[in-house]
Amino acid sequence: MVGHRPLLWPGLVALCATLGLAGASLAALLARAHALDLSAVFDGYTLRVARFTLLQALLSTLLSVAFAVPVARALARRGSFPGRALLIRSMSLPLVLPVIVAVFGVAAVWGRNGALSHGLQALGLPAMSPLYGLSGILIAHVFFNMPLAVRLLLPVWDAIPGETWRLASQLGMGSLSILRLIEGPRLAAALPGVAVVVFLLCFTSFTVVLALGGGPRATTLEVAIYQALRLEFDLPRAVSLGLLQVALCAAVALVLIRFAPNPPSQPTEGRAAVRPDRAGLAGKVADAVWIAAGGCWVAAPLAAVVLAGLTGPLAAVLGDAEVWAAALRSVAVGLGAGLLAVVLGVLLLATTRDLAARRGRTRLADRLELAGGLTLVVSPVVLGAGLFVLLTPLVPVFDWALALAAVVNGAVAMPYVLRIVGPVLRRTAEHHDRLCASLGFSRRHRLRYVEWPESRAALATALALAAALATGDLTAIALFGTERDATLALLVYRALGGYRMDEAAVLALLLVAVCLLVFVVIEGLSRVCARS
Amino acid sequence: MPRPTAALALVALGVLPARADTLTVYTYDSFIGAWGPGPAIEEAFEARCGCDLEWVAVEDAAVLLSRLRLEGEASRADVVLGLDTNLMAEARAEGVVREHGLGPADFDLPIDWSDPVFVPFDYGYFAIVHDSAAAPSPPASLDALTSGEAEPKLIVQDPRTSTPGLGLLLWLKAVYGDDAGDAWRRLSKRILTVTSGWGEAYGLFLEGEAPMVLSYTTSPAYHRLVEGEDRYKAVIFPEGHYMQIEVAAMAAGADRPDLARRFLAFVASPAFQEAIPTGNWMYPAIDLGDALPEVFRALPRPDASILLPPEEVSRNRSAWIREWLEAVGAE
Numbered sequence: 006m007v008g009h010r011p012l013l014w015p016g017l018v019a020l021c022a023t024l025g026l027a028g029a030s031l032a033a034l035l036a037r038a039h040a041l042d043l044s045a046v047f048d049g050y051t052l053r054v055a056r057f058t059l060l061q062a063l064l065s066t067l068l069s070v071a072f073a074v075p076v077a078r079a080l081a082r083r084g085s086f087p088g089r090a091l092l093i094r095s096m097s098l099p100l101v102l103p104v105i106v107a108v109f110g111v112a113a114v115w116g117r118n119g120a121l122s123h124g125l126q127a128l129g130l131p132a133m134s135p136l137y138g139l140s141g142i143l144i145a146h147v148f149f150n151m152p153l154a155v156r157l158l159l160p161v162w163d164a165i166p167g168e169t170w171r172l173a174s175q176l177g178m179g180s181l182s183i184l185r186l187i188e189g190p191r192l193a194a195a196l197p198g199v200a201v202v203v204f205l206l207c208f209t210s211f212t213v214v215l216a217l218g219g220g221p222r223a224t225t226l227e228v229a230i231y232q233a234l235r236l237e238f239d240l241p242r243a244v245s246l247g248l249l250q251v252a253l254c255a256a257v258a259l260v261l262i263r264f265a266p267n268p269p270s271q272p273t274e275g276r277a278a279v280r281p282d283r284a285g286l287a288g289k290v291a292d293a294v295w296i297a298a299g300g301c302w303v304a305a306p307l308a309a310v311v312l313a314g315l316t317g318p319l320a321a322v323l324g325d326a327e328v329w330a331a332a333l334r335s336v337a338v339g340l341g342a343g344l345l346a347v348v349l350g351v352l353l354l355a356t357t358r359d360l361a362a363r364r365g366r367t368r369l370a371d372r373l374e375l376a377g378g379l380t381l382v383v384s385p386v387v388l389g390a391g392l393f394v395l396l397t398p399l400v401p402v403f404d405w406a407l408a409l410a411a412v413v414n415g416a417v418a419m420p421y422v423l424r425i426v427g428p429v430l431r432r433t434a435e436h437h438d439r440l441c442a443s444l445g446f447s448r449r450h451r452l453r454y455v456e457w458p459e460s461r462a463a464l465a466t467a468l469a470l471a472a473a474l475a476t477g478d479l480t481a482i483a484l485f486g487t488e489r490d491a492t493l494a495l496l497v498y499r500a501l502g503g504y505r506m507d508e509a510a511v512l513a514l515l516l517v518a519v520c521l522l523v524f525v526v527i528e529g530l531s532r533v534c535a536r537s
Numbered sequence: 538m539p540r541p542t543a544a545l546a547l548v549a550l551g552v553l554p555a556r557a558d559t560l561t562v563y564t565y566d567s568f569i570g571a572w573g574p575g576p577a578i579e580e581a582f583e584a585r586c587g588c589d590l591e592w593v594a595v596e597d598a599a600v601l602l603s604r605l606r607l608e609g610e611a612s613r614a615d616v617v618l619g620l621d622t623n624l625m626a627e628a629r630a631e632g633v634v635r636e637h638g639l640g641p642a643d644f645d646l647p648i649d650w651s652d653p654v655f656v657p658f659d660y661g662y663f664a665i666v667h668d669s670a671a672a673p674s675p676p677a678s679l680d681a682l683t684s685g686e687a688e689p690k691l692i693v694q695d696p697r698t699s700t701p702g703l704g705l706l707l708w709l710k711a712v713y714g715d716d717a718g719d720a721w722r723r724l725s726k727r728i729l730t731v732t733s734g735w736g737e738a739y740g741l742f743l744e745g746e747a748p749m750v751l752s753y754t755t756s757p758a759y760h761r762l763v764e765g766e767d768r769y770k771a772v773i774f775p776e777g778h779y780m781q782i783e784v785a786a787m788a789a790g791a792d793r794p795d796l797a798r799r800f801l802a803f804v805a806s807p808a809f810q811e812a813i814p815t816g817n818w819m820y821p822a823i824d825l826g827d828a829l830p831e832v833f834r835a836l837p838r839p840d841a842s843i844l845l846p847p848e849e850v851s852r853n854r855s856a857w858i859r860e861w862l863e864a865v866g867a868e
Contacts, residue, residue, distance in 0.1 A: 037607075050862070109740050117690075117729075118745030136746075137730045215695055215733040216741070220725065221865055228733075232697040235603045237855060238627075327571065390607055397611045403593055483566070483596055495566070498596075501736035502567025504759045504818060506743055 011364060016356025016373060019349045023416045024376060027383040030391025031247060037394050038240030045242040046249045051229060055253065058225040061139065061214065062207040063257075065146035069203050070196060072147060073154030076299030078188065079292035080155065081162035082283055092300055093159070094524045096152035097470050098307055101477035101520045103494050104212040105501060106310060106513040111145050111217070112136060113309035120305070141217035146210065150203040152303045156470065157199045157424045160463060161191050164428050167278035180282040195428070197261040198374070202420050204261070205381040208254055226250050230384050247387040254382040262371055307517070313507075314514025322511040328496065332519050335476045335492040338411045339523055343472030345415025347464060350422030353377045354430050362434035374427065378420035388413070389484040406485035410492075414475035421474070425467040426460060433459045458535075465531030472527065473520040493519065558588040560796045563614040563788070565601055566594045567817075574816025581808040586799055597734065598624060598700050598783075605633040605788065614788035615797040618658065618804075622782045623703060623854075625655055626847035634786040637798060642805040645824040647780065647842040655784040656801045658809070659819035662778035662839050663704040664754040664771040665691065672748035679712055679776040685723035690747035696858055698733040700781065705751050706861055707850060708779035711843045717857075721864035728865075754778065754839065758832045759818050777841030783819070 035041070045051060080093065099107055114120050115136050122132040135144060165187060173183055211227040218224075226246060234243035282288055322328055353374065361370035380388075392413065396402050402409065437455050446454070479494040491499070493516045500509035560582075569575030569592045579590045593614070595604050602624050605612055612633075620628055628634050636653040644650045650657055665682060667675040672689040676682040682691075694702030713720045729747045732738040742750035754773070760766040785804050787797045803809050807828065810821040814833050821829065 116746045212733050216737045220731045235599045393607050397608050499566045499570030503570050503573050505572050
């Protein structure tokens, strides 16, 4: 439905909400600081830290995405095998875990006393550990982000219409030609966006970098910001470093986005067809190897976390009513944040789709979507402190802790929604606009008969992912949290801070289970909707 | 659900005590955990004051101070509990705390204590805790620890983000003075990694990633009392051990100074202090007599305790952190 004027208001609302949140927190801190300290940005320490931050983030992104592409392709080629759904859902769990718990899981596999080291010794080889150095940081970041990249890349294959596969069969295309001619251009269009999300997450990494980096030579800008804000309370320096971080991230993101070509698009009747390169033995073996490699990479540290939980004091922890109340609060924050992220994401996408699919302004649309992801760029430490300065005089922050945590998490999770739902919405416009216009569909009819059935599955995935991420959130809730409003992640953190590692392990296991449940329920509901 | 409305309704129904009878205490997270000292202290104080004690918990002591500074006059805090001696000077200078006006109390600390603002609520000594099964003969002195040998490995915390990390920095500074940089250079050979917080370091240590970790002389008491495990030990160094004294104070903007004063007096009473040893795993600030668990009485104690004056720490911290960064090769 091409109106006379571009559909701008929904995107503006969404951008005002998310960028407003990030910008207002920075501005609030700046107003409090009264000044910037530009010398902080250019001193030798900052430059060295910035260089290391960039280096580790770029390497982490490169490795995560390079690993994710073959795993995602193998998962896409093998549309049904036992455990596929569980495997794909587990792919979002590393990011859901409190970072400190994930670090323990990674150490249990890769550490000096980990499974790998023991395995080597059993084979008569010298024990070794790749942790505690740049390689340790990379292992942990790839553990977090490879599976995320897989989740964000899978929609690329869903978007390939059945007609394309039928054509490929008729032409007798092999696996390599399919990769080059069909998958390649679509991947090239999607990869920069996924890489930006991964890059931003790695850039602001903090706990992992210090714990597994082996020493202060591995320091990120986020650590320098933390030091300035929380130890030295040097607001001008903290804000200046925060702005430097925004500038660096935005620059890298813009460069990455420049490389993104438009995804190929063609009309489809929506009939399913099977891709022709599934039968060969070599392909089957390759897919099995990649799925196994990706699965083990994610599952091994997760298994360590689960095992630690199962061998912990299960009865004592799970018998505590407060633990279940905390689990409910976690889910409430998760669902609130998930819904907000989806609403904001769809609003922004309504505008960018209008610009890209109907007005040929693809680059502008991509930039707007990038801007929507900028909440990931603002250091969580700065965002938190800024929000605090901003909100304390306005609302009783502690009484609204859960709601505020949901809002912050919703804004932060919006980029994931953009990546998952965006391609579906653009495709729907390209495929159905003309038909809808010729049938004279009203907006309501169009929503009911076209948009909803086409995008329902993607919306459910996005909602589930955003909700699960917020369910495990520690940053926002630790900022606003009080005694009454503890969530599961906060209980984990409190237990770890008081020697109770075993109890923390059980709580972390419960958190994993709750997040999986959130996934299963949301995606299940989406399927029930599809049938009715 | 709009919570303030709900809260008002509950107040009207008499279910919740009105705001006026609420004492808000800012502290750090692990203090109010289910296994921390918070719950018992809350119950004991509420029974005495007939009021509602509300905890507001942040990540750690450094965040506690920066939170108070950020909130400024809008802060709801009546009492701040959990700053340590290293943060006292700044808290005082920033004006986020005020004098308590209480008479002298009978503290049992390794140093004399009389301060018009801060009330100590527990103390401990930083120490290298080792797993005696993995490291049967750990370094027996600070000199041996910093001898330049690479094994056994040690996990420490970052002084930029953690109070124990800052404690180790000050410990080496107090003992080695101008040679602290060299001591760090030698020590860094055996440091496996430097974590952002105590929990990461201690968790990795318990996973067996390194046989030694920077913690407290009281850490073994937890394993002995809760797990019946004897293998984790702290070696007492002849050079002395750096102390951490944790303190409470009345917030500058306390709405209920009377209640806050009562709470600070309560801090120095047995009812509060008995929750400390097995809740916070630190020494109580008063003499508990037989109420101190046997395990704590059996712990080895340092012969000498070290504590740099708060003003000196506050003045030099940034320079000393820079010196540390240079020594360990990050500058």
